Amino acid sequence: MVNSDIVICLFFDFYIAQPAGKFPGRFYSNPTQNIMDQKVNIFDTTLRDGEQVPGCGLNKKEKVIIAKALEKLGVDVIEAGFPISSPGDFESVTAIADSVSDPTVCALSRAVEKDIECAAEALTKAKKPRIHTGLGTSDQHIFTKLRSTREKVLERGVAAVKLAKKYVEDVEFYAEDAGRTDNEYLATIIEAVIAAGATVVNIPDTTGYCLPEEYGQKIKYLVDNVKGIDRVTISTHCHNDLGLATANSIAGVQNGARQIECTINGCGERAGNTSLEEVVMIMRKHRWLPFTTGIQTRQLFPISRLVSETMGMPVQPNKAIVGANAFAHSSGIHQDGVIKNRENYEIIDPHEVGVDESSIVLTARSGRAALNFRIEKLGVEIPDSEKDAVYAKFLELADRIKLVQDDDLKELLQTHLQPSI
């Protein structure tokens, strides 16, 4: 081995040896932040944006149970609701504010006086209250929704932040539809709300329109062009209309954002919001990304099921991280590989996200290795001379019933091997 090879190997070992999120930014530098300051805050909006799924509304008791589970999960911010929207939502925000102590509790308001006052009242008991206020900043929203002008929208944004500041120190401003907002105007309004006292600036891709590179460049544009941006936290808030919410959120963080707004299971109206479990596991698994979160990842699967059951909204089986099939292997080639070494086909240890174990699913696509593995798990030994016949019977059964469960397998073995088991 020549010297340069040794250097490369040493460096490679060093790179691999870094714990999640601790790689010291050698390939990446964030223009706005100290290299040590790489924590990304997780802002969960399951109880506000997520709960906007038609037919999935939650009552106060259910919301408090989920809020406590979110606290245990380790989120930094819980967006508890939109208090002006209904008396029930007001009460839920009040109850959550009184029930959790570690996370910041945030309430949504439009840039409207009575909304802000209502949000402030609902947050009275919160240990760490935040008001989230804002309005549409794209020309689409300004002209055809708000029927206003850029100048008036800027004035309204500033006035909203100033009013919210009278009630709480921590004020987040959202520039709704920032994804389709002209960057120069976006920078102007963001600079103005920072001067008015905003502590967090949220750059939502409300319609899920942006490409990751475009969204990342938008965040970078703000980092490079907004006076005072280094004093505040930039937040991503991406919707999933084109299936890009997760990718866009990560691009935002790579370009200077330090808060991700997301929901459990990616729930939310239309195609949903950024999925919390996906962004957290991406930052954990890609160790060269210098980002950490405070999330207790073993809680991801339990909270996914809690939210799904409480909302009555099933998780799609192939959902990344928390879907029923996320750690299930059904084709013969994959099963053989996983039985030999789990990492042949899994990049996440299921325990890491609170799943008991990977599963070897028996279907007509399964091979002998999988069948023998499952038979052994049942504690049954079959003579080598019987193995071909058992496999043939298994394939017949699998073609007929599609998924062969333990009970089906036991029955097949009993019938075929009588009276040996």
Ligand code: KIV
């Ligand atoms: O998608 C969005 O723009 C929002 C804002 C209200 C933050 O949910």
Ligand code: ZN
């Ligand atoms: Zn949203």
